Amino acid sequence: MSSSNIEDNVEQVFGRYDNRQKSAVEGILDNWNSDNGDFVFPIVDGPPGTGKTSVGTIAAAKYTLENKHAQVGYLCYTHYAVQKAREDLLSYGFPNDRVVELHYDANATNWDQGIFGCDSDLKGASLEEKRRLRQCSVLLCTLHSSRRVFSSASRPKVIIDEFSQVSTPMFFSVLRKAFAQKGISQGCYPDGYALLGDPIQLPVISTQPLLRPNIGVFIMQRKPHDNHQFVLQHRMHKDICEAVNQLRNVSHAHRIETAPEAMQRDLLHLGYSWSRAKTPLDLREIIDPTKPLTVVNTDKCGDDGKIFGGSVKNINEAKLAVRIAIAMHETYTDTKGRGLEPCILSPYSAQIGEIRQEIPDTLRNFINCITVYRAQGREYPCVIISFVRNNEQGYIGFLGSENEFKEQTYVACSRAQAKLIVLMSFRTFLNKGHTEFEALWKTKNAHIIEL
């Protein structure tokens, strides 16, 4: 695809943006040294489904199209986020060899697929490979591997996605890597920085309170900063969005609104048809497509059990989650007759291990099952959340800690586009002071089911 076609595609996407998104893109494109002497450092607060990664990739695309030989270093916390950003860029028409993922494994190199594996100093790279890297428009990699970007690129614009997981030391570690050993003499310092993320999504994991504030929060606490705030989400049905707003409200974050095209986005609206007759009787109410938000009381599943250094599982709740997922897969079909592929989420690895063992081999490719941490940045038509904890005392472990509860629940709920099924024990989570869960339970239009 020619540059002009890429430009057209980028302009088309940019043209569909609302004013806040456009302003954020312009902020990222601005010179870091503003006319009035301020340091331009855009921080984009983008709640789920508001298109922050799209804004990041459009900004990267525009920057490289508008400036000859310019390069962007796109840094993410996870490999998955790197791949998503790369897919976005490829969808604008960039060829594979101009949008390259830098990988730590030298054996992973595949130029046709846009992957280059190397050590952090590019010591093993040939002159030809270095030349190819210099010709790339966007170099993507994880934050821990960011030295590869600074070894490969000349004066890149640095965009950091999902900054909620980026601790302050990690940000400064990236900055240190930008001080390449010969950086100053060669003048190859970054040509600007931007942070994209949702400050209340998955937090920095640390035993130390001092290390918990993410870099966005750290900077905003030090300096008054007017960030770019997105409010219009395009992912979730309005009822699911309402649940997310309840959780945002607990975190004192601004409300988000649902874009018109997503207002009525239930599974039928997404093009699935449902066979009510084929659905087991006891699950019909749970998987009914007209009830996008369903909260199921799992008190009867019995007490949770400990395993693997504190990770928790609940075998009966795992079985219930798998039954629901199988029923969803077998009774919902898309226009081509393919079964719906639901996703089961849980905050606990032990529960994920249990659920995976429960899923029949023949269905393993059709039912996703991952931890909430792994789910950040992803979206699914249907999400089933297993919160596992089930005890009379209302003990919910780390889910009850000051921040993590909100963030795990918030991220889990906001992955669903059209159907969200929450499995939780009411005796454990309600009336025990877990206000965030009560807010979720009280969500307008939430369909409450007692097993």
Place this chain on the structure above:
Amino acid sequence: MSRTVLTRWNYPRPDVLEQVYPAGKPPFDPFPNVSELINAFHCPRAIYQYLHHAEDGACIPRTATAGWRSGETFHSFIVLLKNSIIEGKFKLGSQNPQNLISHGWSLFINSNLAKNIDKPDVFWKQYIEPWTRRKASELIGLGPNSKNYFELTIANTKIQFKTRDGGIRNYPLTGRIDEIDINRRQIIDRTLRNEITPKDYQVWLLWKTLCSIDRSQYPEHLKDVDFSTFDLIVETPTTDTKVDKINPEFEYRTHDCYAWIHDLTFDPKAVAEAYLDKTCTKDNKKDCGLAWMCYMHKWPFPMARGEMRRKFKDMYRALLWEKIWGYDLFQYRFLSLSQDKLEKQALLCRATIVPKSQRNNTFQVRINNPLHAGLIWAKGTDGIDRFLVIFGNFSIGLRHRATMERIGPDLFSVKIEGGRLPSLFGQPLIATTGTDFLVFEERPTYLITGLQKDLHNLEFRGAKNPDRALGDSKIQILEAIFGSRSITRGGNENNEQQ
């Protein structure tokens, strides 16, 4: 540098050992490794660098002709050479062994095992050749009956050291032994330098640790070996030096080392004391691998460096505590709790190697407990895809970082990272009796230590020239975050109101 001997080393209480959600200041002392003790032995300022994760610096200064950490390459080559001879893959006749080894060296330097060697020919002449010349007959004598164990990691929670007043203190310690030669009854530590201090202290500490381990923890085929009678050897390319095992000075100074480690971990005032007690000056530098850290030049820009350093100072200790919770507690746990308990809580998983499945550094294992199999599968796909694999046990064993990929309901493919894994089915080159081994979840402490190093390094970066500093976005972002420069978000401020 004498320091008040600690009244006791604080070990984690039973409830802390089983604590699931640690937070804040650790209520127990760290679990030091031998390198940290060497740093403390060398200089208080060197152990202060412990906060910046310079744990292996003091005893490995750059040599004149070889790069940083090239001693590892010296040792790796010897391990590979000896292993290959013992396994029968490399036949060394009495005729011209030097030529054969020289050919092996050429193959080695082209592999990914050789690191930090800029001039392999010079390195060969200066280090490898003198060593092989000295050791030719020993190498020729190696064979199937040789019992050489390489890079065994040893650990114990309670090792006794005598105090000057006749008392005794217990401390924990872990370290890695370069080589144990059972037939020659030697414990060997290698270095490229001709100066054996502080390697003599290092090999002595390792020997103390090895002897302190309960015999029940020894692998079956080492149970009858009395390590207390072994010779301690510091091996350089040109000499072998025997270290005296009865060394009261080593005993006494060990208490100082532990005191420094304890104080620097918990008491910010100890940092100032370490500065005052340093054993060299800028004009009279000691031969120390950490001198570059102690005397690195600070540039005038960014001007906000002072504020940045103040903020970073707190972060170093927080990162250290994070590491203590993550890794040191992990060590205490595995050495203190019974294997049954650990297995029941799925803190460790047992696995059996599938016969004939080894292909270089990859082999297959069967996880015996189906619950653990599910869990490893979940962890493996959850971004925690690195595990610690131990052949042997936590007290004596060969430890490797590995990735694991599920290839069947209870079957996993294990890929060992770095180095070369010896044959798992040939001679017992590793300290395990069977094919049973333990899989532990890896604590990602290497990410924490990377942050410690980077923060510390950033403290010294900058520019001398004000114009250059003004044009450098890295320096200016530091001025903006820590200094007086204002930050703005960019873009069209009015756009959102439209």
